[in-house]
Structure formats: C-alpha cells, structure tokens
Amino acid sequence: MSDSSAPPATRPALLDIRGLTKSFGALKALDDVDFTLGEGEIHALLGENGAGKSTLIKVVTGVFARDAGTVRLANREIAPRSAKDALDAGIATVYQEVNLLPNLSVAQNLYLGRQPTRFGVVREAEMKRRAHALLLDYGLDIDVGAPLASYSVAVQHITAIARAVDLSARVLILDEPTASLDRHEVEILFKVMRKLAADGIGIVFVSHFLDQVYEICDRVTVLRNGRLIGSREIAQLPRLDLIRMMLGRELAETTHERAASQPDTAREVCVSFKGFGKQGYLAPFDLELRRGEVVGLAGLLGSGRTETARLVFGAERADSGAATVDGKAIRLNSPRDAAGLGFGYCPEERKTEGIVAELTVRENIVLALQARRGLHRPLSRREQDEIALRYIRMLDIRPPDPERPIGLLSGGNQQKALLARWLATSPKLLVLDEPTRGIDVGAHAEIIRLVRDLCEQGLALLVISSELDEIVTYSNRVIVLRDRAHVEELKGDAVEVSSILAAIAADAPAAQEVAS
Amino acid sequence: MKASTSIAITAVVLVVGFVLCALQFPNIASTRVVANLLTDNAFLGIVAAGMIFVIISGGIDLSVGSVIGFTTVFVALAVERWGIPPLAAFALVLVLCALFGAAMGAIIHVFDLPPFIVTLAGMFLARGVSFLLSTESIPITAPIYSAVSDFAIRLPGGGRLTAIAIAMLVILVVCALLLHLTRFGANVYALGGSRAATALMGIPVGPMTIRIYMLSSVLAGLAGIVFSFYTAAGYSLSAVGVELDTIAAVVIGGTLLTGGQGSVIGTFLGVLIQGMIQTYINFDGTLSSWWTKIATGVLLFVFIALQQGLMALARRSSVKPAGAKPVGAST
Structure with a gap:
C-alpha cells in the first residue's frame, strides 16, 4: 500500500499525511489514512x-483535532x-x-x-x-x-x-x-x-x-x-x-448469501409510478413496487438515489407523471400525503432528519403513529408503552429501556428505533436511505436480517445503499442510477455486484474518449 | 445601490414632510427653526452615530439612554458637589463610559451572549447607578455652561447654530469618515455580514466587538454631556427611552436591523425626521406631544415594510444572472 500511495518522483511532496486516525465515540471516521499531495x-x-x-x-x-498520525506541509510537521x-x-x-x-x-x-x-x-x-x-x-x-x-x-x-x-x-x-x-x-x-x-x-x-x-x-x-x-x-x-x-x-469478502429469488411477477403491485420526475432534479422514471419485495437503488453519490426516495415520499414535489396505490390514482404533494397513504421514510441523515435526540425511545417510536392519528386523538400512555415494548423486543433494541433518551443509544439501535417508528404505523411501503450507514459490523448484519424479515411480512421496501454486496443480498430487483436518471433495472440472477458496477460505469468511458 | 436607494427614500420623506409642514406653517421654513431642530436633537444625533456602528455589526445597544442619564448625574455631582473642574469631569465620565462599553462588548464576545440581553442588563445597571448617585435634579451653574450656551454662529435669517449643534455635526462627520473610509469601518460591515466568515478571514472578532460597544458607550457619554449643556442640569431620570428613539432613527435612516448595511448620513436624516415631527407638533400647539411617538411608530412601520418590499424586489431582479463577464469566454 505504501508504495502505491507514494507520489511520483517528479513532484516533490507538499502535503504529506501519514497514519491519520480520528474517532467519534465508537465510530472510526478515519482509520490509519495516508494521503500525499505533490506540488x-x-x-x-x-x-x-x-x-x-x-x-x-x-x-x-x-476544525477537528486528530487522534493519531502526522500532517507535514513542505516537510514541516503542522498541527493547526x-x-x-x-x-x-x-x-x-x-x-x-x-x-x-x-x-x-x-x-x-x-x-x-x-x-x-x-x-x-x-x-x-x-x-x-x-x-x-x-x-x-x-x-x-x-x-x-x-x-x-x-x-x-x-x-x-x-x-x-x-x-x-x-x-x-x-x-x-x-x-x-x-x-x-x-x-x-x-x-x-x-x-x-x-x-x-x-x-x-x-x-x-x-x-x-x-x-x-x-x-x-x-x-x-x-x-x-x-x-x-x-x-x-x-x-x-x-x-x-x-x-x-x-x-x-x-x-472474496462477499459473505452474505443472496436472497432466494422468486419470480417477482407473481406478487401483486402495490405502488406504481409512471413517468414520475421533476425538472432539474430527477429524470422521469417508471417504478413498480410489489408486496413482499425489496427493490434496491444503486448508483454513485449524487446519481439520484436520495432524490428518488424524496420524490416517492413527497418531500420533493414531482412535476410530471402519476402515482397509483393499489391501482387508484393518488395525490403525493407532501410527506403528510405520503404518510397518509401508508408510506414510511427513514432518511439518510439519521441525526438531523430522523431521530429527535432529546426525546425517549418510546416517544420517538410513537411519533409517526401519533402524527397520523392527529393531535386530538392522543395515544394513551398504556398504548404507547405497549407499542414501544413490542418493537423493542421485536427488533432487539438495546438497552431495552423505553424511557432512555434516544440520543444516548448507539447508531445501530437508533436506526432500529427509527424502523420501529414506521413499522408501528403498519406501512404499505417503507423507504430506507442508507440503513446501515455509520453502524458497526454486528448491527449491520442485524439490520440486513431485519430488512429481509420485513419483506417476508408483505411490506414493499425501497432500499438505498452504497454497499453493493449488501444491496445484492436483499434485493429482488436493483435499479441502477446515473446522472440523475434511472438507467437500468436488474432482475433475478442478473442482480450481482459485477453487473451493477458495469451498469454504473456503462458507456461513460466511451463518452470520455469521444470527448477527448 | 440598495444602500443609496434607502438613503434616497429617507431624504425624499424628509423633504416632502418638510414642504408639507412649511405649507401649513410658513414660519417653519426658516433658519431659526432648522437651527433649533439641530440643537434640540443634538444629543440624539450623537447617540445615533454610535448606535449605527453597533447595528451594522449585527448587534444592538439598549444601554445608551441610561448611560446618558448616568453621565448627566455624574457630571452635575462632580462639578457642583465634588468640586472637580468641568473638563476633568468630562474626561473622567468618558473613561467610565468607555470601560462600561468595553465590558459589555467583552461579555458579548467571550460568553457568546445575545447583545440584546447584555445591553439590557447594562441599561438597568447604568440607570440604577445614576439613581444611587442622586434621585434629584441637580442644576449646573459652572461658568463654562453659560459660556457654551451663549456661544452660537449667527445664520442669515436669525438662526443660531449653537455649540452643541456644531458638536453633533462634527461628531457625525468624524463617524461617517470612520465608518465609510477606514479598515475599522469595513470590519464593522463584515461582522454584520457574517461573524463566522469574518473570523475565518482573519479579522480579530473579539477586539472588534469590544471596540464597537466601547464607541457606542463613549458617544452616549458625549451625548450625556451635550444633554447636560442643553438642560443645564443632571437628573437620573433624563433620557429614559432614548435608546428606542435612537434605534428608530437608525431604522428610518435605512439601516437593516439584521446588520451589514446602513450609513451615517441616513441615520442623520432619520434623526431630522423625528425632530421635524416634533417641530410640527409644537407649531400646531393643540396636539399632544405624544403624537410624536405615534407618528414615529407609523413611520417605522412604513419604513420596515418598504425595506422588505425593496429587498423582495431586489431578490427578484437578481435572479437574472448579474454581470459576470469572464474574459476568455467567447461562447
């Protein structure tokens, strides 16, 4: 590794970073990273x-202090x-x-x-x-x-x-x-x-x-x-x-086994989008989501994955196309409309858009259900306790204390509590944006298991992930995105890491040569 | 361009208002009335000159009225009871004011507190201390006071440009130079634009904050000295609520309360507008003087609405790409 990252001899090193490490709590945000920038x-x-x-x-x-490693600028060690x-x-x-x-x-x-x-x-x-x-x-x-x-x-x-x-x-x-x-x-x-x-x-x-x-x-x-x-x-x-x-x-690292792929046409379509899109945001796409099926969204950062999720959940207003639920045309102009239709959305930014850190696990779990019932029909405390305990047990949230502020839980457990929030509303469709981001390896496997279980219970799932082997593990179908458009749909045996990579990189190198 | 627009609007309001007043009471259009207007509002103009720095930097100073009250009491006591020569008393009180302002600025910066709260505390503190010093009105009889009151430049038409009016004009000019022509002034605007970005650009934000509040308090002290010349007395209840008149003058003068924009000349025009309303009410004779407050309130509303309207307009017009013409780009 060290020789592959050495600068070519022609350029003297200007900025030289060795073994940089930085942790936030249990999460290693940087682990022994080297980086060399030449003049x-x-x-x-x-x-x-x-x-x-x-x-x-x-x-x-x-802005942050480092835990370990050296930063040298023009051969002088610096520590701003x-x-x-x-x-x-x-x-x-x-x-x-x-x-x-x-x-x-x-x-x-x-x-x-x-x-x-x-x-x-x-x-x-x-x-x-x-x-x-x-x-x-x-x-x-x-x-x-x-x-x-x-x-x-x-x-x-x-x-x-x-x-x-x-x-x-x-x-x-x-x-x-x-x-x-x-x-x-x-x-x-x-x-x-x-x-x-x-x-x-x-x-x-x-x-x-x-x-x-x-x-x-x-x-x-x-x-x-x-x-x-x-x-x-x-x-x-x-x-x-x-x-x-x-x-x-x-x-060689791929250890997850692929979910048994049934013929997906056998399942009934529950939500479908036709020509759905927004000018300058995401090119119009067709998308059918079936009960008991996981659809994965794969692509690079900025390719339109999160944009798809936000359109599906009404967080961004589509300006073209139509959506139907169980064959009936629907209005989808706001997250409120989406929640009313039985859609749930676990956003990528768990800390800022998902959890309410000061509230307890119980309060976080009942949030969406309460919002759906309206403020004038409060859930009784007994009902709240019941729901919270049921999901804490079902998803194995630790520690199993419904009264603990959710901000004190680990990332994986926060993610489970967020899942519980939407499951409590018994949704038709759940959109998960990077459900395993920032979660340690153990919890990672558990979340993947949960995704599969949910799917078997007849939920339609739309999952975004940058981890391709993870997507391959649980998806029945994978939609590949590039440059803010859906470019390919992979089904059945075609769902594998190499074919996704090929779809993401497709025709781009050719275009490169044409351009240059 | 926008800053000059708001000054122009304030100027138009002043001129139109003055013409309307003069149509009803032709006597208003005389150097005598105008010179008196300057004299009567000299202290307000001086405080406003300090307030403009604070508001452009994104802060606010609620303590200025109390600082004026404190200054008049302190000067009266020092000159009349403690036997301190007037000039020494002035110097002493200005040093106290500077320390007071510096302390407020330091607290705002070090503890990252809202200026509103810190200067509100300063307002109570200064008012309380002046009551501690004396609760009665103390007449000042020192010779310098009568000498200064007698001094005036005679204007054609019988007007007298008094010493305190001259003092205000000089201070306004100095403040305008400081705000518009120096690095210090540029930094004040920068702070109002974005504190974080200003710090990132290497401007010492802490010392700047301290200096700005120091300047405001020193000018409030100067206004207090001028006020003591105007009334020839020191009284702990003087200048109650002047901080709000000052803020009103600054806003009417086209300054955004959110900071980053404003001018000394606009503020001066704002002071004159308030003085003009007062003059009109005096001439009318049947109106309660509280109509000044009502008229000021209405004007404030109009100006704030106007600013918002102008800003919305500017935002809409700036949607079309503004003037970036790269040299090499011939596409």
Missing part, C-alpha cells in the same frame, strides 16, 4: 458519504487548531457554501483586513485597481466595487480562491466547488485550477462528478468507511476500477 498536483479525494473525506479535510484544516491557523500555515479551504461576506464589495472581500491605506484611510481606488488586476489573472473582468452577492456562485468561488492564493496559500482544498455551477462556469473554474497548479500550488479536489475528476485531476485517492482504499494515477485507472474502489468490496 502543482490536482488530486481528487473521492468516496461516498461517510467515507471520511470531510473528516480528513476538517482535521487538516484544524483553527481554520485561521491552517490558513496561516498555507492551507486554504473553499467550501461549496462560499465563506465570504455577501454584503461587501468584491474588492473589500479580497482585501479585508489588509486594504491599502494612507493616513488610516482606505485607498478605495487603489484597492479596486489591485482587485481588478488580481481577478484579471483569473480570467474575470468584473466591477469589483459591486457587492459580492450580486455575482454568480462561480465568481464568488474564484474570489475566495484568489483571496486564499493571494494570502500565500500553497495547498488549496476545494470541497464540491462545482456542485452548483453550470458547465460553462465549471470550465472557468478549471482554467483557474490549471493555472494555479502550473504555479506550483497543490489542489485537493473533492467532487462526486467522475467526469470532472477524469478531466482535471492528476491523481485520485479513494476512501471508504474511513479507510484508505488506494491512491492511483488517474490516467492509468479505468473508470470501472475507480467505481469498484468506491463502492465494491473485493469479491
């Missing part, structure tokens, strides 16, 4: 949600304790949400705290002249006296980069810089990145757009579940291999 190198840092990318960035920029420390050392970060001041002019944003002055008075004209000249270097010819907020996100990004570089940053971390840019703006940004790399600045590029990674980057480092999967020269890494690094496990 003038554009280096992609890739991985699905929860892979450890943002933790790595936050440790390097001083704040973003400002990191900036002083020469490491600047530009986030997707630009950290500048929208109410000030572009020029003030570039020179805040170091404006040219004479007798204490800011030399406005001189500052604007310098700002204009500075941005010309970056290919921007704009009125630097106008407020930053009046410009597009791309201009704001470039302003942030220009300020950082002008403050003598040597390492530039760009966190999803292209997520809200259009194609043309991306090109402007890439031009800037190439220029900076030519000047010897090292750039860490975090993105989930693989096309862009292949277009701009020299090397790529992939993380998964807090571990380093590998660092490669991008030119020698076929796209299928890259996706396998991000999603797949080694075939």
Whole structure:
C-alpha cells in the first residue's frame, strides 16, 4: 500500500499525511489514512458519504483535532487548531457554501483586513485597481466595487480562491466547488485550477462528478468507511476500477448469501409510478413496487438515489407523471400525503432528519403513529408503552429501556428505533436511505436480517445503499442510477455486484474518449 | 445601490414632510427653526452615530439612554458637589463610559451572549447607578455652561447654530469618515455580514466587538454631556427611552436591523425626521406631544415594510444572472 500511495518522483511532496486516525465515540471516521499531495498536483479525494473525506479535510484544516498520525506541509510537521491557523500555515479551504461576506464589495472581500491605506484611510481606488488586476489573472473582468452577492456562485468561488492564493496559500482544498455551477462556469473554474497548479500550488479536489475528476485531476485517492482504499494515477485507472474502489468490496469478502429469488411477477403491485420526475432534479422514471419485495437503488453519490426516495415520499414535489396505490390514482404533494397513504421514510441523515435526540425511545417510536392519528386523538400512555415494548423486543433494541433518551443509544439501535417508528404505523411501503450507514459490523448484519424479515411480512421496501454486496443480498430487483436518471433495472440472477458496477460505469468511458 | 436607494427614500420623506409642514406653517421654513431642530436633537444625533456602528455589526445597544442619564448625574455631582473642574469631569465620565462599553462588548464576545440581553442588563445597571448617585435634579451653574450656551454662529435669517449643534455635526462627520473610509469601518460591515466568515478571514472578532460597544458607550457619554449643556442640569431620570428613539432613527435612516448595511448620513436624516415631527407638533400647539411617538411608530412601520418590499424586489431582479463577464469566454 505504501508504495502505491507514494507520489511520483517528479513532484516533490507538499502535503504529506501519514497514519491519520480520528474517532467519534465508537465510530472510526478515519482509520490509519495516508494521503500525499505533490506540488502543482490536482488530486481528487473521492468516496461516498461517510467515507471520511470531510473528516480528513476538517482535521487538516484544524476544525477537528486528530487522534493519531502526522500532517507535514513542505516537510514541516503542522498541527493547526483553527481554520485561521491552517490558513496561516498555507492551507486554504473553499467550501461549496462560499465563506465570504455577501454584503461587501468584491474588492473589500479580497482585501479585508489588509486594504491599502494612507493616513488610516482606505485607498478605495487603489484597492479596486489591485482587485481588478488580481481577478484579471483569473480570467474575470468584473466591477469589483459591486457587492459580492450580486455575482454568480462561480465568481464568488474564484474570489475566495484568489483571496486564499493571494494570502500565500500553497495547498488549496476545494470541497464540491462545482456542485452548483453550470458547465460553462465549471470550465472557468478549471482554467483557474490549471493555472494555479502550473504555479506550483497543490489542489485537493473533492467532487462526486467522475467526469470532472477524469478531466482535471492528476491523481485520485479513494476512501471508504474511513479507510484508505488506494491512491492511483488517474490516467492509468479505468473508470470501472475507480467505481469498484468506491463502492465494491473485493469479491472474496462477499459473505452474505443472496436472497432466494422468486419470480417477482407473481406478487401483486402495490405502488406504481409512471413517468414520475421533476425538472432539474430527477429524470422521469417508471417504478413498480410489489408486496413482499425489496427493490434496491444503486448508483454513485449524487446519481439520484436520495432524490428518488424524496420524490416517492413527497418531500420533493414531482412535476410530471402519476402515482397509483393499489391501482387508484393518488395525490403525493407532501410527506403528510405520503404518510397518509401508508408510506414510511427513514432518511439518510439519521441525526438531523430522523431521530429527535432529546426525546425517549418510546416517544420517538410513537411519533409517526401519533402524527397520523392527529393531535386530538392522543395515544394513551398504556398504548404507547405497549407499542414501544413490542418493537423493542421485536427488533432487539438495546438497552431495552423505553424511557432512555434516544440520543444516548448507539447508531445501530437508533436506526432500529427509527424502523420501529414506521413499522408501528403498519406501512404499505417503507423507504430506507442508507440503513446501515455509520453502524458497526454486528448491527449491520442485524439490520440486513431485519430488512429481509420485513419483506417476508408483505411490506414493499425501497432500499438505498452504497454497499453493493449488501444491496445484492436483499434485493429482488436493483435499479441502477446515473446522472440523475434511472438507467437500468436488474432482475433475478442478473442482480450481482459485477453487473451493477458495469451498469454504473456503462458507456461513460466511451463518452470520455469521444470527448477527448 | 440598495444602500443609496434607502438613503434616497429617507431624504425624499424628509423633504416632502418638510414642504408639507412649511405649507401649513410658513414660519417653519426658516433658519431659526432648522437651527433649533439641530440643537434640540443634538444629543440624539450623537447617540445615533454610535448606535449605527453597533447595528451594522449585527448587534444592538439598549444601554445608551441610561448611560446618558448616568453621565448627566455624574457630571452635575462632580462639578457642583465634588468640586472637580468641568473638563476633568468630562474626561473622567468618558473613561467610565468607555470601560462600561468595553465590558459589555467583552461579555458579548467571550460568553457568546445575545447583545440584546447584555445591553439590557447594562441599561438597568447604568440607570440604577445614576439613581444611587442622586434621585434629584441637580442644576449646573459652572461658568463654562453659560459660556457654551451663549456661544452660537449667527445664520442669515436669525438662526443660531449653537455649540452643541456644531458638536453633533462634527461628531457625525468624524463617524461617517470612520465608518465609510477606514479598515475599522469595513470590519464593522463584515461582522454584520457574517461573524463566522469574518473570523475565518482573519479579522480579530473579539477586539472588534469590544471596540464597537466601547464607541457606542463613549458617544452616549458625549451625548450625556451635550444633554447636560442643553438642560443645564443632571437628573437620573433624563433620557429614559432614548435608546428606542435612537434605534428608530437608525431604522428610518435605512439601516437593516439584521446588520451589514446602513450609513451615517441616513441615520442623520432619520434623526431630522423625528425632530421635524416634533417641530410640527409644537407649531400646531393643540396636539399632544405624544403624537410624536405615534407618528414615529407609523413611520417605522412604513419604513420596515418598504425595506422588505425593496429587498423582495431586489431578490427578484437578481435572479437574472448579474454581470459576470469572464474574459476568455467567447461562447
């Protein structure tokens, strides 16, 4: 591993990270990660949600303290304790949400705290002249006296980069810089990145757009579940291999056995979508969900998996297509409509969108059922206790104490309590977004077992997961997504890791060659 | 562009209001009335000059009225009872005010408390201390007081630009320079834009916060000294509620209470509008002086509604891509 991650001899190492480890409670967010960035190198840092990318960035920029490991910048060990420390050392970060001041002019944003002055008075004209000249270097010819907020996100990004570089940053971390840019703006940004790399600045590029990674980057480092999967020269890494690094496990590791696949046409369709979609959000798709069947959604981060779930649950309003339940047309404009139809949704962000940490396990479990009954028909305390205890026993939630605040439980047990919340409403359809994210190995297997059990009880399940072998284990069908569209449906024996990977990577490398 | 729009709107309201008043009472349009308006509102203008810094930085200072009350009592006692020379008394009280403001700023920053609560506590504290010092109105008879009251620049038309009106104008000009032309001023706007981003850009947020509240308290102290010249007395109940008049003047002057935007000139216009309403009511003679408060209240509502409307308009118009013209892009 160490020789595969060593930088090529031509580029001196600028940022050198060895054995970086960081835990939050029992969860290892980073486990012995190495990362090397060379001078003038554009280096992609890739991985699905929860892979450890943002933790790595936050440790390097001083937001989190590391548990173990070394960070060396130009052969000097550094240990920044704040973003400002990191900036002083020469490491600047530009986030997707630009950290500048929208109410000030572009020029003030570039020179805040170091404006040219004479007798204490800011030399406005001189500052604007310098700002204009500075941005010309970056290919921007704009009125630097106008407020930053009046410009597009791309201009704001470039302003942030220009300020950082002008403050003598040597390492530039760009966190999803292209997520809200259009194609043309991306090109402007890439031009800037190439220029900076030519000047010897090292750039860490975090993105989930693989096309862009292949277009701009020299090397790529992939993380998964807090571990380093590998660092490669991008030119020698076929796209299928890259996706396998991000999603797949080694075939030898696959231990789960595939669920017995019955002919799925035998089951009755319970929810069906025709041409369902939303402009600029997700291309229209057809989807049939049957009782007692698990449909898996597979694809890379940003491919449209969570978007599908949010449309299905009404959290995002579809602007085309129709949905039916048991053959009857339905209205699906809000999560409230969805809950009324017997849909349940366990979102990916368990901490912010799922559990209410201060409330007890009992209160969290009865939440959805109570909401459905309405506030004027409260569940009696006896009913609540009964429901809570039933599901605690059934799902084996530990500790089995319904009065414990749910925030004190482990991730796996929180996830089970969330499942219980929706099961208590006896749903028709349950959508699980990354049900095993951030859960330790033991609980992981249990959740998978639960998913299978639920399916046997006649529930329709739609499950999103980045763990392909997990999806293969419990899914009767797998829908593969790419670039915000459903591109392929795999059934029966076709449901296997290699075919999913092939579908995700399909025609993209070809398109790459056509483009270049 | 938006900042200048709100100043323009305030200016239009002032001019239209003044013309309407002058149509009904032609005597209003004289240098005498205008000069008196400046004199009567000199202390308000000075406090508002400090408040504008606080509000642009995203904070608020509720203690200024109490600080004025405290200053008048302290100065009166120092000069009349303790035998301290007036100028030394002024210097002493300004140092006390500076320490008071610095303490509030430090508490706000270090404990990350809302400025509203901290300065509310400061308001009670300063008012309480002035009651402790004296509960009666203490007339000030020092020679400097009569000398300053007698000084005035005669204007054509019989108006007298008094010393305290001149003091206000000078302070406003200095504050305008400080806010609009220095790094300090730019940092004040930055703080109001985003505290977190300002800190990330390496601006010392703590010292800035302390200095801003210090400035507000010192200017409130100066306003208190001016107030003591105006009334020739020190009284612990003086300037009750002035903090709210000040905030009203700042908002009418086109400053957003959320921070990040505003100007000294707009605030000055806001002060003048309040003074104009008061003058009109005095001329009318039959109206209760409390109509000033009602008119101010109505104006406040109108201005806040106007600001929201303008902002919504600006938001809608900024949806179309705004002016980014990359050099190399010829597509």
